Amino acid sequence: MTTPPPLIRLSGVTKHYGSGASRVEALRGVDLEIPGGQVATLVGKSGSGKSTLLNVIGCIVEPSGGRIELGGEVVADGGWTLRDYTALRLRRIGFIFQFHNLVPFLTCLENIQLVLRHAGVDRRAGRERAMELLEYFDVGHRRDRYPSEVSGGEAQRVAIARALANRPSIILADEPTASLDATRANKAVDLLRKVAAEQHAAVIIVTHDQQVMNRADHTFMIDEGRIHGGSSEDLYYAGFRSQRRTGRAGRGVAPGNDQPAGGA
Numbered sequence: 140m141t142t143p144p145p146l147i148r149l150s151g152v153t154k155h156y157g158s159g160a161s162r163v164e165a166l167r168g169v170d171l172e173i174p175g176g177q178v179a180t181l182v183g184k185s186g187s188g189k190s191t192l193l194n195v196i197g198c199i200v201e202p203s204g205g206r207i208e209l210g211g212e213v214v215a216d217g218g219w220t221l222r223d224y225t226a227l228r229l230r231r232i233g234f235i236f237q238f239h240n241l242v243p244f245l246t247c248l249e250n251i252q253l254v255l256r257h258a259g260v261d262r263r264a265g266r267e268r269a270m271e272l273l274e275y276f277d278v279g280h281r282r283d284r285y286p287s288e289v290s291g292g293e294a295q296r297v298a299i300a301r302a303l304a305n306r307p308s309i310i311l312a313d314e315p316t317a318s319l320d321a322t323r324a325n326k327a328v329d330l331l332r333k334v335a336a337e338q339h340a341a342v343i344i345v346t347h348d349q350q351v352m353n354r355a356d357h358t359f360m361i362d363e364g365r366i367h368g369g370s371s372e373d374l375y376y377a378g379f380r381s382q383r384r385t386g387r388a389g390r391g392v393a394p395g396n397d398q399p400a401g402g403a
């Protein structure tokens with residue numbers, strides 16, 4: 140039996156911004172594999188390339204070089220390869236941002252329905268799905284309120300529900316718990332873990348939060364556009380902790396892979 144390809148696979152991905160003296164090398168040959176059902180965290184200091192990496196995986200920013208496969212489909216190979224990235228994002232990718240980014244003049248329910256309507260889901264099925272998600276995230280009772288009329292934690296849960304509305308197989312979260320207290324942050328990550336397991340989705344969370352890292356299957360570290368990564372056991376316990384103690388990045392092998400998860 141052949142093993143299915145990882146849901147997210149990057150080989151030698153580069154990204155630069157600008158040219159000449161103002162050229163910035165944001166990603167310098169990133170190799171990364173995340174299988175379905177797994178939650179990975181991505182850590183790194185400011186300007187190390189975390190958002191750029193999420194944005195190239197999410198097909199928001201075109202890479203300068205290298206190859207990206209999502210669910211076995213080549214979406215970039217020395218630049219973008221497809222014609223319609225909007226459809227790809229709607230079909231396959233859920234984005235969660237640091238601040239909820241809900242549309243302020245739509246209710247919580249309508250925010251989710253809007254995404255489903257864009258994806259071509261009919262009104263009745265869209266309402267049912269949106270309600271189901273709001274209940275799942277424990278904010279069903281807030282459905283008719285506007286984002287400004289709910290708490291920060293509730294708004295972020297609605298935003299997570301919205302990101303998951305199309306049952307994406309790839310979930311990309313850029314500091315999603317930064318505006319939540321510790322209890323709510325842990326709950327949000329536990330929900331993402333549950334979704335990853337139930338939907339066989341691959342989740343990447345950019346975070347600075349140790350508690351969030353503790354709940355991940357892998358922690359990858361990015362430093363000046365290069366990935367150092369591995370499993371919780373190999374990298375996090377051995378490398379990342381020693382990195383915190385000694386200032387050096389750790390290395391490791393992701394579970395299920397027999398190659399180092401990242402090359403430098």
Ligand SMILES: Nc1ncnc2c1ncn2[C@@H]1O[C@H](COP(=O)(O)OP(=O)(O)OP(=O)(O)O)[C@@H](O)[C@H]1O
Binds near residue numbers: 165186187189191
């Ligand atoms: N649109 C852009 N134009 C030019 N340079 C950019 C652009 N976006 C990012 N950069 C640069 O690319 C590098 C990586 O930026 P990126 O935003 O990916 O880092 P980050 O790790 O997400 O940082 P932070 O934690 O501060 O958000 C930085 O040097 C940044 O200044």
